[in-house]
Amino acid sequence: MYRTHTCGELTLNEAGKAVTLAGWVQRVRNLGGMTFVDLRDRYGITQLLIDEKASSELKAETAALGREFVVQVVGRVVERAAKNPKLPTGEIEISVNKIKVLNAAELPPFTIEDETDGGDELRMKFRYLDLRRNPLRKAMELRHKMAYEVRTYMNNEKFLEIETPYLIKSTPEGARDFIVPSRINAGQFYALPQSPQTFKQILMVGGYDRYFQIVRCFRDEDLRADRQPEFTQIDCEMAFVEREDVLQTFEGLAKHLFDAVLGVKFEGDFPRITYAEAMKYYGCDKPDIRFDMRIGELTEAAKGKGFGLFDSAEYIGAISAPNCSEYTRKQLDELSEWVKRPQIGAKALVYIKVGDELKSSVDKFYSVAELQNFVEITGAKKGDLLLILAGAKKQTLSALSALRLEMGARLNLRTEGVFKPLWVVDFPLFEYDEPTQRFYAMHHPFTSPNPDQIDLFYSSRKEDLEQVCANAYDFVINGVEIGGGSIRIHDSKQQRRMFEILGFTPEAAEEQFGFIINAFRYGAPPHGGIAFGFDRWCATFGGSESIRDYIAFPKNNAGRDVMIDSPAPVGEEQLRELSIKINKEEKID
């Protein structure tokens, strides 16, 4: 037997007991005659003591220990003189009488402790060492617990976990597919699923009215900080449901996870806001509602008074930062530079200090009464600082959204450990793309229009189609989009109309989606579903912005696995088998 106990479980209850432990040497501290060793495994850390009276052989063995050596120790549990209340095992130590090195280790390239000196790339290259660290261990434990609790809830709700294939044909989700060449079918390719969307809908036709899957999805997108080329979804679909049923079921899932994983309980329903409200008040479709600081629109009130920036703007909006009216020149200049950064892209920052009197950067153009009107429109209070941006509507709202989040962070209003979930509903069904002069589905082409807007959906006028809302919903926690889904089209006439609006000829629709159109001819029930970004949900619960920490073996920002060094070239022979010819001279953009 390698061990009688783990390194995380011994307490004073076991005092006097003979035990055997196994683990990794985290630290060795030699204090004169005595040596302390911190022994670590997945469960915790236990202090080992090799005291002055130890045999010279044991002392020599201890002296030879290095960081991350794998050892087995035999000893007795004793009460510690200096207790460490921070460790569950902090009241005891093991008085060692035998140490056996099970495996020596090279000096690790970074320290394996909560705070490490290793940079991102180095830690990813030596991921197995990084995984030994507490923060990662906790992240993996949280992820496991989440998956376990998802299955518990879904099972109780009579959902079946059904696997769908990884080698498929493109799904129409908008992003680029990863493709896999077929050896047997020369010149043909599979695609890795961006999501199991079509399969889960076909499962509904197959009669499995409650499906879910914790499933890997693949999207060949340009990488952003919180994106990974392969990521995991909790993918779900239900038949014989309306939007309300879906929202209730998955609000139930969210509440279960909050409670079971974090011990956070929610009374009442999660708030719901429409996409239009989200854009108007928060400038984005995934608002962080842990704090208020809503956007107030000043376009009407501020235009036409001779101030060029405002007069030429399509939109003028403001937020009021609480208790910031005393901001110094320097602070205001810094904030002004911040909004002008290319990522934010505002032209200028206009402010009004709401103190005993109103002081603004546009006093020349506006009377006190006019400024007072701005204050009233935005609901700013005494002590607030009104921050105003102007320009094109879309860009200005997005800049205000970024500024709002930044001020929220600076003022510590985005409190860690506080969770504010909400649903965003009534998204537009289509997005019009000017350069290509056509409509795209905002969600995907299987999303149904809002039931009360069917007439508009059949209208041939662009303005009418722009009005149509999708029967779709997003689930947001603390400004992070955790999931999204929709009620699907199950009527073939509607589906044909959808493809028509999206610019597919009947032949092209048949070629790409023939299998699902066909399936729908054989009795498709009304259905709808949702998918949650599992990695992101874990990261949000863990209080981290990085999904990478919650994936055991993530890719770096260039989409590479630096541990196994992938992607990598393959041999000529392998390529020949796949009937693939690479012309290295010819670079295709």
Ligand code: ASP
């Ligand atoms: N397949 C969609 C997605 O991956 C989710 C859904 O509509 O269920 O975003």
